[in-house]
Amino acid sequence: MPILEVRNISFGYGLHTPFAVQAIDNVSFSIEKGECVSVIGHTGSGKSTLMQMLNGLLKPDRGQVLLNGKDINETKKTAAAARFRVGLCFQYPEYQLFGETCAADIGFGPKNMGLAPDEIRARVQKAAAIVGLPSEKLEASPFDLSGGQKRRCAIAGVIAMEPEILILDEPTAGLDPVGREEILDMIRRCRAEQGATIMIVTHSMEIAASISDRILVLNKGKLHLSGTPQEVFADTQKLHEIGLDVPSYTRILRALRDKGFDLPDAYTLPDAAKLLCRLLKEGGRT
Amino acid sequence: MIKDITIGQFFPGESFVHKLDPRAKILILIVFIVVLFICRNFFSLLLMLVFSFTAVILSRISPKMIWKSMKAIVVLVIFTALLQLIYNDKGDVWWKPFPNGSFVITSGGVYGAIFLIVRIITLILLTSLLTYTTSSTLLTDAIEKLLTPLKWLHVPVHSLAMMMTIALRFIPTLLREIDIIMSAQKARGAKLDTGNLGQRIKALVSVFVPLLVSSFRRAAELATAMECRCYTDGAHRTRLRRMRLGWRDWLAGGVLLLVSATAVFTSFYPIGSTLIFQAVIS
Numbered sequence A: 001m002p003i004l005e006v007r008n009i010s011f012g013y014g015l016h017t018p019f020a021v022q023a024i025d026n027v028s029f030s031i032e033k034g035e036c037v038s039v040i041g042h043t044g045s046g047k048s049t050l051m052q053m054l055n056g057l058l059k060p061d062r063g064q065v066l067l068n069g070k071d072i073n074e075t076k077k078t079a080a081a082a083r084f085r086v087g088l089c090f091q092y093p094e095y096q097l098f099g100e101t102c103a104a105d106i107g108f109g110p111k112n113m114g115l116a117p118d119e120i121r122a123r124v125q126k127a128a129a130i131v132g133l134p135s136e137k138l139e140a141s142p143f144d145l146s147g148g149q150k151r152r153c154a155i156a157g158v159i160a161m162e163p164e165i166l167i168l169d170e171p172t173a174g175l176d177p178v179g180r181e182e183i184l185d186m187i188r189r190c191r192a193e194q195g196a197t198i199m200i201v202t203h204s205m206e207i208a209a210s211i212s213d214r215i216l217v218l219n220k221g222k223l224h225l226s227g228t229p230q231e232v233f234a235d236t237q238k239l240h241e242i243g244l245d246v247p248s249y250t251r252i253l254r255a256l257r258d259k260g261f262d263l264p265d266a267y268t269l270p271d272a273a274k275l276l277c278r279l280l281k282e283g284g285r286t
Numbered sequence B: 001m002i003k004d005i006t007i008g009q010f011f012p013g014e015s016f017v018h019k020l021d022p023r024a025k026i027l028i029l030i031v032f033i034v035v036l037f038i039c040r041n042f043f044s045l046l047l048m049l050v051f052s053f054t055a056v057i058l059s060r061i062s063p064k065m066i067w068k069s070m071k072a073i074v075v076l077v078i079f080t081a082l083l084q085l086i087y088n089d090k091g092d093v094w095w096k097p098f099p100n101g102s103f104v105i106t107s108g109g110v111y112g113a114i115f116l117i118v119r120i121i122t123l124i125l126l127t128s129l130l131t132y133t134t135s136s137t138l139l140t141d142a143i144e145k146l147l148t149p150l151k152w153l154h155v156p157v158h159s160l161a162m163m164m165t166i167a168l169r170f171i172p173t174l175l176r177e178i179d180i181i182m183s184a185q186k187a188r189g190a191k192l193d194t195g196n197l198g199q200r201i202k203a204l205v206s207v208f209v210p211l212l213v214s215s216f217r218r219a220a221e222l223a224t225a226m227e228c229r230c231y232t233d234g235a236h237r238t239r240l241r242r243m244r245l246g247w248r249d250w251l252a253g254g255v256l257l258l259v260s261a262t263a264v265f266t267s268f269y270p271i272g273s274t275l276i277f278q279a280v281i282s
């Protein structure tokens, strides 16, 4: 049984006003335990809205969200409980920090779960270690951290709840390449060490290709494409239809192939690099 | 619920009300509010209510939306109505829960409460219509024009008008921001919508701190952006659109004057059935 299953959900904002928007339109998919799934799509395609329905913050107008086979919107209580089981870290989470110290801020979630102080402290330490926040920073005010550290502190706040599924809404937005790699490393660590089930919303094809087992492509509230990175990026036509593209290195490989080099497709940077190195060594056209 | 508050937002349109001169709209609103508070009986109040209803219909703004946005202030309305019900002891006693008569419900209290509710609804209908139908640029221009006489007293009219517009403009932005922050904290289990009253109030800290921080950030960003575009105070700018009073403005103003005169007159010299409620409300 999939850990999370979404059946035909739809959601509209501001219905009955001149600003009505159908943000999500009849979307279905499911996530298996331990999977890492990327959600890509243009600005305004409904990614954030979709994520907020997965943890019960927004109630779909139609359709169901099943967590371990049970509808999370059955009662108000189950919807509230789902917030701890599906950890959602919002876009630009650093703007939601408020604690006097980082430790207090990270501990906010566990505290709301009603855990004992010792347990909270242990979880704060653990979460800080996972995101790579230096432990001496735990006693500092979150407002004194650098941008990247703030981001990691905020993500730790969600990880500390030890949710069954971790959802990160554009975790790398607005970070420099180093900050971005750090976040991606953190996600890889989370998966390797804890076997976490993770969903990532991103604008970057490269991130989606390199980190995920599966990709969901949203367009104007509808599920446009879904599948493994190989499947999704093989369907270039359908990506181009909505103005998206394959990762940059895949484009390079394809351009070389058009010039007559014998190269297969590759969707992650290391794979592409390997192919190119081999090509350089062999050096010849076929 | 926060999403339903649309006060301060602008809904573009081509209706009669949209096309009114913004200066006329502001003046009409001011006169209307003054008269509304002079009204002393249901007859005159009804006249004012009809006036604002007509305005809403003419504006083609969905009444459903205005109603939704009004639901947000229901608490305030109920509270004032309750006070009126409890403290007004004029008129006949209708209900006496305690034998010693320390607390009674009187006809004056009941009429007074209803009167207040209708008055607040009437007030909000027309007031919200101003920002619904006027873009913030036009609104500033109008405020600035109307305040021009104060310039001679060296009052920084332009800055005042700018400040008012920015404040109005940012109401929806801040509401949206509150909404996002609240959702984000709820995602971490903040008891904003699930806890008891004490827990909810405590959880509000987690909303207000980030909100305050981001308001300052926004203000600083806006200031920088304005400076980058060489904004200076009181520079003599020409306008893209000159405001001119037209037949619509004279018509609307004329109708308002007629309605106001009748409302004020009947408030002091009640005729016929309006007499019934006169005593209890004044």
Ligand SMILES: Nc1ncnc2c1ncn2[C@@H]1O[C@H](COP(=O)(O)OP(=O)(O)OP(=O)(O)O)[C@@H](O)[C@H]1O
Pocket: A013, A014, A021, A023, A041, A042, A043, A044, A045, A046, A047, A048, A049, A050, A091, B003, B176, B179
């Ligand atoms: N609180 C809200 N009220 C009204 N409309 C909203 C609200 N939040 C989002 N929308 C609208 O719903 C649609 C989907 O928005 P959403 O934030 O889910 O997009 P997104 O894919 O996350 O975009 P981005 O990549 O910019 O984060 C957009 O058209 C947006 O304008």
Ligand SMILES: [Mg+2]
Pocket: A047, A048, A049, A091, A169
């Ligand atoms: Mg988003």
